[in-house]
Amino acid sequence: MAATAAPLRQRVLRRDIWWLEPAALAVLFAVFVVYSAVVGVANEHYYYGPYLSPFYSPCITANCAHFTFGVPIIGEWWNLAPAIWIVAFPLAFRATCYYYRKAYYRSYFWSPAACSVPDARAKYGGETKFPFVMQNIHRYTWYPAVALVFILSYDVILAFRFPTASGGAAFGIGLGTLLMLANVVLIGLYTFSCHACRYLFGGRHDRFHTRPLAYRLWSLISVLNGRHGQYAILSLISVGLTDLYIRLLSMGVIPFDPRIVF
């Protein structure tokens, strides 16, 4: 019956495996960031006709293996990886995303690592000061993210067209096509379930009865928004796996792409 004297706030009384989720996410994000950095500067094995890696889309420099818009937009003076022009946009969108903020504040900053678990730091200012006040630009990162959804969709359409021996193109479906399609669906769900999108399309209004379209859009996005975190993780994984598949095909590690060409 002896009492144990200890200030409660400094103690973790949780009995469950509270560290598992932040630890797993920390590993996932670290793997993705390292993988992205490596493939982003690799400048090879990102195209295996007709598949283009999402890391390199849109491919806009003169040294591209495949021009998304038919012609290069950046001239021959650029001799580094084309992905460097693109990667900042999805990176900024995800880095300022409300879901990812929650995830990395927990996993890396430990503020807090889990609910009812003490903060790692003695002082805390949240998002009131630089650099975290910059999270408020999130809605501006959403617009390029929407453009990327359309561009990746265009890549998927191209991925249904396979080159023929006569030099033309034939309709077909390959494993790479399906991976790219799944990837763009997941990225689309992630992008259009965004909290800023939900706000911009209707959430900013107090009165819906004079704005039926805004109300419908807000209602639809609200449904998607409930799974925003799941879409965030699944689309992250799908981007990595799609690139990996195309990369391994291009490198010859995977000997052939299962496909049906009509």
Add this chain to the structure above:
Amino acid sequence: MTARSGSNGGARDVTVRVWRGEDRASGGFVQYDVPADPGMVVLDVMFRVQALRAPDLAVRWNCKAGKCGSCSAEINGRPKLMCMTRVSSLPEGEPITIAPMATFPVIKDLVTDVSYNYEKAKTIPAFRPAPLEPDGTRRMYQEEVDRVQEFRKCIECFMCQNVCHVIRDHEENKEAFSGPRFFVRLAELEMHPLDTHDRIELTRAKHGLGFCNITKCCTEVCPESIHITDNAIIPLKERVVTEFYDPLAWAKRRLFGQRPRQLGEKEPAAPSDR
């Protein structure tokens, strides 16, 4: 019934470690074994501890139905209502740890002083409805009411306040930060179709919305399943962005000679909306 250490005349025993004391420095956990019955909730166990082992154990409770929000505590380290937590839902074969809410000063044992919340509540301006329409009524529409009605489910158990690390781990932030419960209240009023009081600057400057780093613990612990983060805090953050951080909105205000709304300034009338 969860199997616990030993038995007592057919009833199983349950072992609880209850935090006892009148201040955090000298208080600590005391272990009790009491007989438990099937279907018991943790609050029942506290009653049994009071009846059989420690009649001076202080526990705050009222409805025992999950609606008054009085019996908030930390059960095995997680904020929960004692009256809504079945003993059978907790891990078997180990003591149940019951502690007072960590964010608030202890009065005695499991009873905390939650007056911080009442002081914060006083700083939120009351509902200020639009003028009556020509027919002497006010109208609002179901689709508008649905959104704010979610926020009315709050039972003020203050578990979201308790779990919020901004004040739980940083006492110094209590002055500048009001906590999730009051962002729910602010959202309820701010999004109300008939309210005319602007609370955006108030939310940012006086209630410290920027301190929130949306780690969603408030949502996790809410016994009413209010989507505090997604439906109250983040929409408020987006409104603050429009008012204070959006360069296009800022340019528009400059271009058209508008200025940011000031604390408590009445929202401009929008007759077409009424």
